[in-house]
Amino acid sequence: MSLLLKVSDLSVAYGSVPAVIDASLEMNPGEIRVILGANGAGKSTIIKTLLGLVRARTGRIEFDGKHDLTRLKPHQIHRLGIAWVPEGRKLWGSLTVLENLRMGGFIETDNGKIEKGIAEMFERFPRLKERRDQLAGSLSGGEQQMVAIARALMSKPRLLLMDEPSIGLAPIVVRDIFELVRTINHDGISVLMVEQNARQALTLAHWAYLLETGQIVEAGPASEIATKERVQEVFLGGAA
Amino acid sequence: MLTFGFWEPVIILAAINVILICGLYIIALSGAYSMATAAFAGVGGYISAVLTANLDWPFVPALAAAGLGGAVLGCIVAIVTLRMKDFVLKITTLAVGEALSIAAFNIKYIGGANGFSGIPLYTTMTAVLLVAAASIFIAWRVDKSGLGLGARAIRDDLVAAASTGVSLRAVRVVTFGIGSALISIGGALSAHYVLIISPSQLGFLYSLNYIVFLLAGGVQTLWGPVLTTILLSGIPELLRFANEYRLIAYGLIIVAVVMWRPNGLITRSRKPV
Amino acid sequence: MDTFLQQVMNGVVIGSTYAVVAVGFSLVFTVLRVVNFAHPDIFMLGMFAGLWSALHVSDNLIFVLVAGAVGAGLSGVVLERVVIRPLQGRDMLITLLATLGVSIILQNGMAIVAGPDPVPYPAIIPQTFIPLGPVSLTVRQLVNFVACAVLLMAASYYVRGTKYGRATRAVAELPEVAAAFGVDVSLISLVTVVLASMMAGVAGVSVGLLYGSAWAFVGLLYGLKALIILLVAGNRYFEGVVLVAIVLGVIEALITGYVSSGMRDVVTFLLLIGVLCFRPNGIFGSYKT
Numbered sequence: 065m066s067l068l069l070k071v072s073d074l075s076v077a078y079g080s081v082p083a084v085i086d087a088s089l090e091m092n093p094g095e096i097r098v099i100l101g102a103n104g105a106g107k108s109t110i111i112k113t114l115l116g117l118v119r120a121r122t123g124r125i126e127f128d129g130k131h132d133l134t135r136l137k138p139h140q141i142h143r144l145g146i147a148w149v150p151e152g153r154k155l156w157g158s159l160t161v162l163e164n165l166r167m168g169g170f171i172e173t174d175n176g177k178i179e180k181g182i183a184e185m186f187e188r189f190p191r192l193k194e195r196r197d198q199l200a201g202s203l204s205g206g207e208q209q210m211v212a213i214a215r216a217l218m219s220k221p222r223l224l225l226m227d228e229p230s231i232g233l234a235p236i237v238v239r240d241i242f243e244l245v246r247t248i249n250h251d252g253i254s255v256l257m258v259e260q261n262a263r264q265a266l267t268l269a270h271w272a273y274l275l276e277t278g279q280i281v282e283a284g285p286a287s288e289i290a291t292k293e294r295v296q297e298v299f300l301g302g303a304a
Numbered sequence: 305m306l307t308f309g310f311w312e313p314v315i316i317l318a319a320i321n322v323i324l325i326c327g328l329y330i331i332a333l334s335g336a337y338s339m340a341t342a343a344f345a346g347v348g349g350y351i352s353a354v355l356t357a358n359l360d361w362p363f364v365p366a367l368a369a370a371g372l373g374g375a376v377l378g379c380i381v382a383i384v385t386l387r388m389k390d391f392v393l394k395i396t397t398l399a400v401g402e403a404l405s406i407a408a409f410n411i412k413y414i415g416g417a418n419g420f421s422g423i424p425l426y427t428t429m430t431a432v433l434l435v436a437a438a439s440i441f442i443a444w445r446v447d448k449s450g451l452g453l454g455a456r457a458i459r460d461d462l463v464a465a466a467s468t469g470v471s472l473r474a475v476r477v478v479t480f481g482i483g484s485a486l487i488s489i490g491g492a493l494s495a496h497y498v499l500i501i502s503p504s505q506l507g508f509l510y511s512l513n514y515i516v517f518l519l520a521g522g523v524q525t526l527w528g529p530v531l532t533t534i535l536l537s538g539i540p541e542l543l544r545f546a547n548e549y550r551l552i553a554y555g556l557i558i559v560a561v562v563m564w565r566p567n568g569l570i571t572r573s574r575k576p577v
Numbered sequence: 578m579d580t581f582l583q584q585v586m587n588g589v590v591i592g593s594t595y596a597v598v599a600v601g602f603s604l605v606f607t608v609l610r611v612v613n614f615a616h617p618d619i620f621m622l623g624m625f626a627g628l629w630s631a632l633h634v635s636d637n638l639i640f641v642l643v644a645g646a647v648g649a650g651l652s653g654v655v656l657e658r659v660v661i662r663p664l665q666g667r668d669m670l671i672t673l674l675a676t677l678g679v680s681i682i683l684q685n686g687m688a689i690v691a692g693p694d695p696v697p698y699p700a701i702i703p704q705t706f707i708p709l710g711p712v713s714l715t716v717r718q719l720v721n722f723v724a725c726a727v728l729l730m731a732a733s734y735y736v737r738g739t740k741y742g743r744a745t746r747a748v749a750e751l752p753e754v755a756a757a758f759g760v761d762v763s764l765i766s767l768v769t770v771v772l773a774s775m776m777a778g779v780a781g782v783s784v785g786l787l788y789g790s791a792w793a794f795v796g797l798l799y800g801l802k803a804l805i806i807l808l809v810a811g812n813r814y815f816e817g818v819v820l821v822a823i824v825l826g827v828i829e830a831l832i833t834g835y836v837s838s839g840m841r842d843v844v845t846f847l848l849l850i851g852v853l854c855f856r857p858n859g860i861f862g863s864y865k866t
Contacts, residue, residue: 115757138756148757156750159743167747170740171759219759337670384850388857391612391669395808396853402801403846410840508801512677519674551685558678562671563663 066129074123101275107258147221157201168218206237262299318537319436326439327486335459340401342510348488349495374488382480408503419502427497592826593725601773614676617796623649623778649778687793695790811859
């Protein structure tokens with residue numbers, strides 16, 4: 065069984081400022097992996113580089129054992145089966161909820177399939193069905209997060225890239241979102257998540273990485289990472 | 305071609321352009337690139353022309369009045385555009401310039417479409433070179449002063465500048481005032497050399513010249529635009545023979561400069577794009 | 578009262594052309610974040626493409642209009658690939674100047690080819706008057722208005738009701754996210770410019786037919802106005818741009834009729850300055866550019 069994703073020695077810089085330095089990580093199909101790190105550690109940069117939105121200085125990103133993502137444009141990468149749940153949701157506020165979902169299914173040419181996909185999303189997220197014709201910008205934070213996830217699922221991706229899904233959300237909502245991610249994963253979708261909310265993320269993920277100022281300083285099974293001192297102090301408030 | 309007689313008008317024209325570009329440079333320090341340079345110059349020209357030809361004012365007071373008129377106009381524009389975002393501001397200055405141009409076209413007292421003629425010849429090469437030197441000096445001093453620093457801070461990052469106590473209103477009004485005064489004086493000098501002003505000279509196409517000089521020379525230093533102005537001022541004279549195609553060549557030059565050296569010919573080192 | 582209504586009607590016809598040019602201009606501005614000063618000159622190129630088709634191929638009305646669209650569309654492709662695309666991402670002033678340079682080249686180039694003065698347009702449409710109660714409309718005005726109205730409705734339908742139109746709106750708001758969901762942003766940009774150009778081309782032909790002449794410098798009449806309409810209306814709502822364009826046309830017609838044609842443009846500029854003082858983002862707000 066080949067690796068779904070293999071990132072080797074990835075380095076990214078903005079101008080002369082390095083953001084990611086020699087990062088390496090992997091994913092097997094069906095896993096949930098999380099990258100932990102404080103603000104500015106470079107987590108979002110990794111996600112954006114995977115999506116082709118930011119160009120890597122050096123390094124390789126291999127998807128499915130055959131595609132080098134560092135050579136592809138974002139729309140081509142999406143077509144390979146990688147979808148994005150951006151930091152801060154980044155919904156199209158001037159489009160309705162329904163239109164946002166339709167855009168999620170942009171690469172699908174069969175209208176029947178798109179409608180079916182939308183129906184599925186509304187079944188999964190009944191609250192969104194109520195709000196289908198509302199402008200996406202007018203929804204609450206939790207609802208927007210649901211739309212963002214639904215939008216990403218529309219293209220039936222193999223790999224979901226989630227950038228800080230818990231940010232700005234109330235703890236009870238975060239719990240629901242993470243439950244949702246677990247369900248999605250059980251349906252066969254692999255998830256690579258970057259998070260600051262370590263406690264919940266570590267109970268969800270199979271494997272975790274710790275990113276500090278652009279470098280991966282810890283890597284291992286989530287349960288193991290949770291016991292590391294650094295992680296304890298910085299993210300889990302000291303006590304185990 | 306090598307006689308002094310040939311070069312005199314070119315030198316005077318170049319010197320006047322330098323005066324104008326210094327004024328524009330000062331205005332542009334805070335990021336407000338005025339697209340109405342030619343219009344302000346024209347206003348200065350009209351003021352001085354009317355005062356000297358119709359009211360028999362002597363030259364120097366007329367020049368001063370032109371400068372004052374320009375300064376007042378500049379201050380008004382500064383205040384009006386205070387709340388405007390960068391790009392909208394530039395278009396507003398464009399609109400102001402065009403409005404002035406059309407107004408000049410329609411006001412019979414200053415000649416209307418025929419322009420104002422019969423302006424006394426007061427401008428000498430010495431006078432122009434003196435004023436040009438003074439303009440460079442003034443622009444240089446403003447650039448280096450606290451005002452210049454504040455202006456550039458605003459240009460780079462308005463919010464950050466405001467948080468350090470720089471007053472947008474003060475900076476804009478003063479830079480527009482000084483810059484417009486210089487531009488108007490330059491326009492007056494031009495009027496007293498060419499002896500005619502026509503309202504079409506106030507139009508956007510002419511103002512565009514100065515924006516091109518400014519951008520081609522690089523907005524980050526004074527010397528860049530000044531040198532570029534001196535160099536490029538000579539070219540229209542030399543291109544005189546290629547009349548019809550001159551404008552096409554002009555268009556090509558603009559496109560070329562903008563596409564290949566958008567940061568200008570001379571930039572301050574260390575500054576990122 | 579009759580003169581008033583007549584002038585209003587004339588103004589609406591003129592305004593509908595302004596609207597088409599302004600909407601195309603606004604689309605490109607909103608989606609590409611570019612001020613295409615050469616847009617009115619693409620209008621002019623469409624006008625001449627129609628003229629030459631009428632003179633050398635066929636003077637069928639539909640054919641001529643299509644020729645205008647095609648000529649303008651092709652010009653749009655060239656402009657987008659050669660000038661606009663390489664300058665993507667830079668300060669708006671840069672693309673404004675570059676397209677301005679192109680505008681100068683196009684205007685003067687055409688002046689060399691066709692002469693600097695207006696050239697007669699074949700009279701494909703008769704000059705008959707249609708009395709409508711207190712006012713009257715010429716057939717040419719009617720054709721012009723209908724053509725523009727059709728273009729505007731088509732554009733509105735495209736943007737709101739089609740998959741690519743939706744993608745275009747998505748690119749306008751968040752281009753990165755659109756790209757990450759499979760939208761080829763570069764292609765959308767090109768398509769947007771081509772559509773805006775084709776609209777301008779058809780409008781150019783219909784204006785040529787309306788006034789019976791084509792002029793290399795006709796872009797000057799529409800360029801600054803399109804920009805002013807966009808700034809006054811704000812680019813948030815398509816309908817806002819159309820409304821302001823028509824109102825502008827009516828105001829101009831009224832001023833020309835009741836005051837003088839000289840002051841017409843001064844009023845336009847003062848209006849702009851006035852609006853921008855109080856609503857720097859335009860009356861209907863801007864789209865977050």
